[in-house]
Amino acid sequence: MAAQAVIEARDLSLTFATGDGPVYALSKVDLTVMDGDFVSFIGPSGCGKTTLLRVIADLERASSGSITVNGMNPREARMTRAYGYVFQAPALYPWRTVERNVGLPLEIMGLDNAAERIRRNLELVNLKGFEKKFPWQLSGGMQQRVSIARALAFDPKLLLMDEPFGALDEIVRDKLNQQLLELWGRTQKTVVFVTHSIPEAVFLSTRIVVMSPRPGRIIDVIETNLPRDRTLDFRESPEFLKIAHRVREGLKAGRSYED
Amino acid sequence: MAEAVAAISLPAPKGHAMPVAVVVAVIVVIWYGAAIPMNAVLADPRIAAAGGGFYNTLAISWSLDRPVIPVPHQIAVELWNSVFLVAPWKVKSLLYHLWVTLSSTLIGFGLGTLLGIALAIGIVHVRSLEKSLMPWIIASQTIPILAIAPMIIVVLGKTGLPDVLTKAVISTYLCFFPVTIGMVKGLRSPDRLALDLMRTYSANAAQALWKLRFPAAVPFLFASLKVAVAIALTGAIVAELPTGAVAGIGARLLQGSYYGQTLQIWAALFVAAFAAAALVWAVGVTERLNQRRMGGRP
Numbered sequence: 001m002a003a004q005a006v007i008e009a010r011d012l013s014l015t016f017a018t019g020d021g022p023v024y025a026l027s028k029v030d031l032t033v034m035d036g037d038f039v040s041f042i043g044p045s046g047c048g049k050t051t052l053l054r055v056i057a058d059l060e061r062a063s064s065g066s067i068t069v070n071g072m073n074p075r076e077a078r079m080t081r082a083y084g085y086v087f088q089a090p091a092l093y094p095w096r097t098v099e100r101n102v103g104l105p106l107e108i109m110g111l112d113n114a115a116e117r118i119r120r121n122l123e124l125v126n127l128k129g130f131e132k133k134f135p136w137q138l139s140g141g142m143q144q145r146v147s148i149a150r151a152l153a154f155d156p157k158l159l160l161m162d163e164p165f166g167a168l169d170e171i172v173r174d175k176l177n178q179q180l181l182e183l184w185g186r187t188q189k190t191v192v193f194v195t196h197s198i199p200e201a202v203f204l205s206t207r208i209v210v211m212s213p214r215p216g217r218i219i220d221v222i223e224t225n226l227p228r229d230r231t232l233d234f235r236e237s238p239e240f241l242k243i244a245h246r247v248r249e250g251l252k253a254g255r256s257y258e259d
Numbered sequence: 260m261a262e263a264v265a266a267i268s269l270p271a272p273k274g275h276a277m278p279v280a281v282v283v284a285v286i287v288v289i290w291y292g293a294a295i296p297m298n299a300v301l302a303d304p305r306i307a308a309a310g311g312g313f314y315n316t317l318a319i320s321w322s323l324d325r326p327v328i329p330v331p332h333q334i335a336v337e338l339w340n341s342v343f344l345v346a347p348w349k350v351k352s353l354l355y356h357l358w359v360t361l362s363s364t365l366i367g368f369g370l371g372t373l374l375g376i377a378l379a380i381g382i383v384h385v386r387s388l389e390k391s392l393m394p395w396i397i398a399s400q401t402i403p404i405l406a407i408a409p410m411i412i413v414v415l416g417k418t419g420l421p422d423v424l425t426k427a428v429i430s431t432y433l434c435f436f437p438v439t440i441g442m443v444k445g446l447r448s449p450d451r452l453a454l455d456l457m458r459t460y461s462a463n464a465a466q467a468l469w470k471l472r473f474p475a476a477v478p479f480l481f482a483s484l485k486v487a488v489a490i491a492l493t494g495a496i497v498a499e500l501p502t503g504a505v506a507g508i509g510a511r512l513l514q515g516s517y518y519g520q521t522l523q524i525w526a527a528l529f530v531a532a533f534a535a536a537a538l539v540w541a542v543g544v545t546e547r548l549n550q551r552r553m554g555g556r557p
Contacts, residue, residue, distance in 0.1 A: 059455055078461055085459040091452040095474045095553035104470065108460045134554035 006158055006190045007033035007056055012065035014051060024215030025051045026062070031209065031218065035157075038184055038191045040201040041209045042247060044256040048216020049194045049209075053162050056192065057085055069158070081109060083158040084151030088166055090143035092135040092150075098122070099131040102150045109154055121149040124183055141172040148180075152187070161193045165200070174232055177203055185228055199235055202243045210247055212254020220250035287331055295320045297328045325519045337526040350506070353530050359507040360495045361534060363423050367430020368491040372484065374431060375438025382439070383446040383472070384464060400436050404429065404494065409501035422504070430494035434487035441483030445476025477553065481546040488538040496531060508534075 014026040026048045033039050041049035054060040055067060058074035069077035077083070084105075092101045099118050106114040122128055125145040135143055144164055151159060165173040177200055184191055184204075195201050201208050202224065210220040224243055226234075234240055251257065295302075295316060302320045309315040321330045329337075338353070347354040378396065382389045408429050415425040449471050457467045499509025508531050515524035551557075 057459060059458060078459065081461060083459070085456070087452045087455070089452055091450075091456050093453065093471065093474065095477075097554065105460050108457075108462045108466050108470065136554070136556055 004035045005032050006035050006037070007031065007067070007069055007192070009052075009055075009067040010065055012052075012055065012062050012067055014048070014055060014060060015063045026055070027215035027217045029065070029216075029218055031221075033190060033192060033207075035190055036188055038193065038204055038206045039209060040193045040195055040205040040207070041211055042195055042198065042201045043211030043216075043219075043251065043254070044196065044213055046213040046216070047211040047254075047256070048213070049211050050162055051216065052211075053160055053192060053194050057083060057160055081105075081154060082156060083160050084154070084156040086144075086147055086151045086159070086161040086164045088163045090135070090140075090147040092143055092146055094135050096134075097131065098127065098133050098135070098138070098146050101135070101146055102153050104150060105154045111154055117153050117155070118149075121152045122146075124152065124187070125149045126179065139172075141168050141176060144168065144176070145179075148183075152189075157190060159189045159191045161191065163194050163196065166196070173197075173200070178232060180204065181230070198244050198247050201247065202240055203230070203232075203235055208243070208247055210250035210254065212251070212256050217254075219254040220246070222246055222250070291321070291330055294326070294328050294330045298323055298326045301326065325521055327521065329522050329525050333522060334525045334529060337522040338529060341523075341526055342530070353511070353526060356507050356511050356527070357530055357534055359423075360426075360492070360499065360509065360531075363426035363495040363498065363507075364430055364488075364492045364538070366423065367427035367494060368434055368488050370427060371431040371434035371487060371491060372438050375435040375483070375487070376442055376480075378435065378439045379442030379446055379476075380468065382443050384468075396436065396439060399432070404433060404497055405500075407432075408497055412498060412501060426495050426498035426504075426507075429498035430491040433494040434491040437483040437486040437490075438480070441479040442476055445479030446472040448479065449475045474553065477549065481542065481549070484542045484546075485539050488542050489535045492531065492535050492538060 009029055009031040012026055012029040012031075013024070016023040016025055029048075029052060031052075041052060043049050051060060055062050056069055056074060058078040067074060070080075070082050072080070072082075092098075093104065096104065099122070102118045102121055103114050105111075106117060111117070118131070119128075122131065125148050127142060127145055127149065130138065130142070130146075135146070138146065144167075148161075148164070165176050168176065180191075181204060183189075191204075193201075193204060205224055206226075208220075208222040208224065209218055210222065211217065212219050222243060226239065226243075298320045301323055302316075305319050306315050309319065320326075322333070323329075326333070341351060341353040345352040347358070349355060378392065382392060411428060411432070412425055415428060446468075453471055453475070454467070457471055462470070496507070496509040496512070498504075499507040500513055504510040504513075508527050511527040512524055515521065515527065
């Protein structure tokens, strides 16, 4: 069976009106994300990568162009709870224990089998045994894993991740990248991942969308065609470096390295 | 001196007993000293009759029956007599009067808290309510309670409402305000991410309120409740003044001033102060217990 398009954006633009005049956050973006893809948006600050993710999630409205998520408009998709969203910060509710944080979407959506879903997803992010802890008792990396388990708790087919590991140190980030890759392999989710780290984007993605600022637009889309079961060592390989080089060229072409 | 003041206003941790004791001692010394000139009008003739002298001055100035200003040990004796030596259900007992005032206070505090929370929820959810209600809410607090209390009492008295509830209305009137202000701030305290998260779940307003906004507002609520409970007591006492109430701390104050019973007034004031401190303390204890339940750091 041919893979289906999960996200389709055509000629998508978004302009914010500010006191200093309009800001062109997104300009004529075309993008297709297929079922089972791991797509990364990479680019410097202000290139619209987070904005694009927020448009997909119906947290922002596009000014013009069209976008569908699971064949619906983003609002309908949000209403049918089509996606799980992982923010830059864990955004755990500090008065809830780990298990009750993961159970939050289940409570809101009124899903049954909550205990089982919580157990399964905490196991998926290797946090078995931490159910009764409060967020402040966990490290930053563990908190972000809880937030991933929370996004997966209601089993959405699409996972939207907005620089989820941006605030973590590099060692923790490497470990979580590997775990995320395993998780993706096991769950067959479609993942859209925003990052500003080239190694992270190349290591994780099946496709890399290189973006540039002012106005936010897509410069290059790179198919990586890498084996699915890659380890951290893979980042030393020539294929890896070749793709990383192409990403950097794309960023350069978008004048991302200029002041 | 600044350190000593801080030591009083904060719950004194270990090692701060000394500054507190020093401040109390200074106040007591000033009090005893000031009592001599302040009571001079009443005491001087008797001191002269007793032959004058330092000892007579102190002994007589500090033991008048109806002094202009009683000294601490006189108040302590009066408190002891009216709290511990009288059965608490007798009219002579301060505990009886305290209970009368306290029952209005607690009812008013409860109603005021509910009203305050309800107003805050309305204001946070309906933009036009903020514009339309806020001016009235603020205006209500600029009117001196002493001016408006008699009117409220008289109007409500005509409706046949029991006294305890009429007085509770005054408490409610005073104490809903800090709760509203605190809760509006608290309900708006969740950050963008926390709210966006609710949106990604397509949570409705009620779910966002009970699962996010309200829990986030709890620390603000408790800060407001500490203020509210103390002014609820003030409100109940003030409500007893214009009505000629026969029972309650306010009634004791009023009777004391009619008959020049300064000891009775001061004893009632001290009981009111202790009660207020106990109420604020009780709110603080509830806050700490709740904090533990809500995962606060120890």
